[in-house]
Amino acid sequence: MKIYSCISELVGKTPLLSLHHFIKKYKLNVNMVAKLECFNPAGSVKDRIANAMIEDAEAKGILKPGAVIIEPTSGNTGIGLACLAVSRGYKVMLTMPETMSVERRNLLKAYGAQLVLTDGNQGMKGAIAKAKELSASIPNSFIPSQFTNPENPAAHAMTTGPEIWEDTDGTVDIFVAGVGTGGTISGVGAYLKSKNPAVKVIAVEPATSPVLSKGVAGVHKIQGIGANFVPDTLNTCIYDEIITVENEDAFATGKELAQIEGLLVGISSGAAVWAAKEMAKRPQNAGKTMVVLLPDTGERYLSTPMFSE
Structure with missing residues (x-):
């Protein structure tokens, strides 16, 4: 089988x-x-990096049981994180520019993620700043940081x-x-x-x-x-x-x-x-x-x- x-x-x-x-x-x-x-399970290329960043953080002991994953996203990385994190027992909070499609917002909510919309005029910079602000006030939180995490390009070099x-x-x-x-x-x-x-x-x-x-x-x-x-x-x-x-x-x-x-x-x-x-x-x-x-x-x-x- x-x-x-x-x-x-x-x-x-x-x-x-x-x-x-x-x-x-x-x-x-x-x-x-x-x-x-x-054809990835949550519907996008970002499932690859979501999986890689979670597995890397777990292996390093950074991501602990009951943690809250916080990530700035234009949608797809957040959807991938929400899909893969829920199967591991993590909570997910995502910051996203308000200009992203309503379908992306609804998909994130369907996976149980908490969504925080940011000023669309600030683009991803605004979402990144908001994620950092939230992480500073939420205990046991972790930002995978797709824009700086070397596991992002590494996932594509490996797969x-x-x-x-x-x-x-x-x-x-x-x-x-x-x-x-x-x-x-x-x-x-x-x-x-x-x-x-x-x-x-x-x-x-x-x-x-x-x-x-x-x-x-x-x-x-x-x-x-x-x-x-x-x-x-x-x-x-x-x-x-x-x-x-x-x-x-x-x-x-x-x-x-x-x-x-x-x-x-x-x-x-x-x-x-x-x-x-x-x-x-x-x-x-x-x-x-x-x-x-x-x-x-x-x-x-x-x-x-x-x-x-």
């Missing part, structure tokens, strides 16, 4: 899917493959990167991913380049908040990427190029994936695939294998302009 004993055992080993309908529509001469992170390499039989030429904490692109990029230094790593960020490409922070609607600062967990030497994406292009591409590929994915997935399409149009990339990471499911964005307009 194949029966798992804990939900954390279901994290990772997500599938790759060829976007052949998308490729055909745009007459792209590449092999564009999507890494579907919505996501090897999965991509093995499932493509080492043929991946280009890796495309959005940048939020930077853990995904840093960990995966480092692993892939260790196997083949010629692999190109492409970072994706919002055009209205081009922190990485222009050093300018701004308001944007691509939930999950564009933290409005450069996190400690981002290795800025790992990516070869940065592509900026407009809100409307992310929305349109995300909706398009649902309607031509049957893939209901989130806004940041739309942004990543739009960026991958731009890379695929370049003559020098003809015939190459491109893996684009799709962080989560679209069900948590049905109330957003991507699907509601």
Whole structure:
């Protein structure tokens, strides 16, 4: 029998899917493959780092029985933490910008997490400050700190990167991913380049908040990427190029994936695939294998302009 004993055992080993309908529509001469992170137990790539940060803190004796896990999140890390922490008996309190979707809020509450909303204009900086304030006043509390915790990129170097390499039989030429904490692109990029230094790593960020490409922070609607600062967990030497994406292009591409590929994915997935399409149009990339990471499911964005307009 194949029966798992804990939900954390279901994290990772997500599938790759060829976007052949998308490729055909745009007459792209590449092999564009999507890494579907919505197949993680709580529905996103962030389940990987939530699991890694909890296990690391337990192993070090930092996270003790009955502890309260407090974390600033744009949604997905909080959802992953809430899902995985409840099965271990921890309470979860999350700080999140008020601009995040109502579905994300409701998912967090469904897992029993306490949600504290912060000023959307302050972005993730406001959520981080609030988490620190709460932790200072709550005994036996622990902040995993996804924006500074080295277990974040390490989780991707240990799992996501090897999965991509093995499932493509080492043929991946280009890796495309959005940048939020930077853990995904840093960990995966480092692993892939260790196997083949010629692999190109492409970072994706919002055009209205081009922190990485222009050093300018701004308001944007691509939930999950564009933290409005450069996190400690981002290795800025790992990516070869940065592509900026407009809100409307992310929305349109995300909706398009649902309607031509049957893939209901989130806004940041739309942004990543739009960026991958731009890379695929370049003559020098003809015939190459491109893996684009799709962080989560679209069900948590049905109330957003991507699907509601």
